[in-house]
Amino acid sequence: MNDQQPRKPGIIGWLNRFEPLVLVMFAAFSGGLFLFLQLTGEVLEGSTRRFDESILLALRQPGDLSRPVGPAWLTHAFSDITSLGGTTVLTLLTTLVTIYLLLDRRRAIAIFILASVLGGWLLSTTLKLGVARPRPDIVPHLVEVHDLSFPSGHAMVSAVTYLTLGALLSRTQTYKSTRIFMIVVAILLTLLIGTSRVFLGVHFPTDVLGGWCAGATWALGCWMIARRYISASPGTKNPKS
Numbered sequence: 001m002n003d004q005q006p007r008k009p010g011i012i013g014w015l016n017r018f019e020p021l022v023l024v025m026f027a028a029f030s031g032g033l034f035l036f037l038q039l040t041g042e043v044l045e046g047s048t049r050r051f052d053e054s055i056l057l058a059l060r061q062p063g064d065l066s067r068p069v070g071p072a073w074l075t076h077a078f079s080d081i082t083s084l085g086g087t088t089v090l091t092l093l094t095t096l097v098t099i100y101l102l103l104d105r106r107r108a109i110a111i112f113i114l115a116s117v118l119g120g121w122l123l124s125t126t127l128k129l130g131v132a133r134p135r136p137d138i139v140p141h142l143v144e145v146h147d148l149s150f151p152s153g154h155a156m157v158s159a160v161t162y163l164t165l166g167a168l169l170s171r172t173q174t175y176k177s178t179r180i181f182m183i184v185v186a187i188l189l190t191l192l193i194g195t196s197r198v199f200l201g202v203h204f205p206t207d208v209l210g211g212w213c214a215g216a217t218w219a220l221g222c223w224m225i226a227r228r229y230i231s232a233s234p235g236t237k238n239p240k241s
Helices: 010-016 020-045 049-058 072-085 087-103 107-131 153-170 176-199 205-229
Strands: 064-068
Touching: 020 107, 020 205, 049 205, 072 087, 072 153, 072 176, 087 107, 087 153, 107 153, 107 205, 153 176, 153 205, 176 205
Parallel strands: none
Antiparallel strands: none
């Protein structure tokens, strides 16, 4: 006689098939999406204008708005850092990582990384056109810009690229310390690039917050899909459920 209990149906059975970490990540994904939608609504209503302008003004010399606060080397450093979120650098980085993974016989994760980054870039462009927020004009821009403002393309695309690469590449590493290092570096680069856009006066702070939120949510969603369906080992075979 078979004493094995039948599998629990419904939502309880569904929950039992997933690890607690996955459920936490799903909650974070949902929270990130909610925060982005809330922030977008506030921006469209103009409720964030005073907050944005006060921070931009606080980062400039009161007597000369063309001069940022702090020493000259800080402005130079942020000008260099902001280029790390540019299209050229991110395209080159994504291409090289994809080629490396293909050569390392990790075809599935290579293709998924490329599709994830390209999809995030397309989403960033679509959101910019949808919100159509002009660039801030309260302070002079320290770098040349031409497109729309919300969400910050540098903040969102760098979050999409670096966080996606960090999260997915970390799955190919053997040691936990290496995986943590890759994630920390990805987060640090994302934060520095977004901060540079506000410091240089080319984005409102809420542009950057929106970019971080949307980019991180996208990267988290990609990580959840890859963790469930794509093997970190060479080849294309799916991992065990």
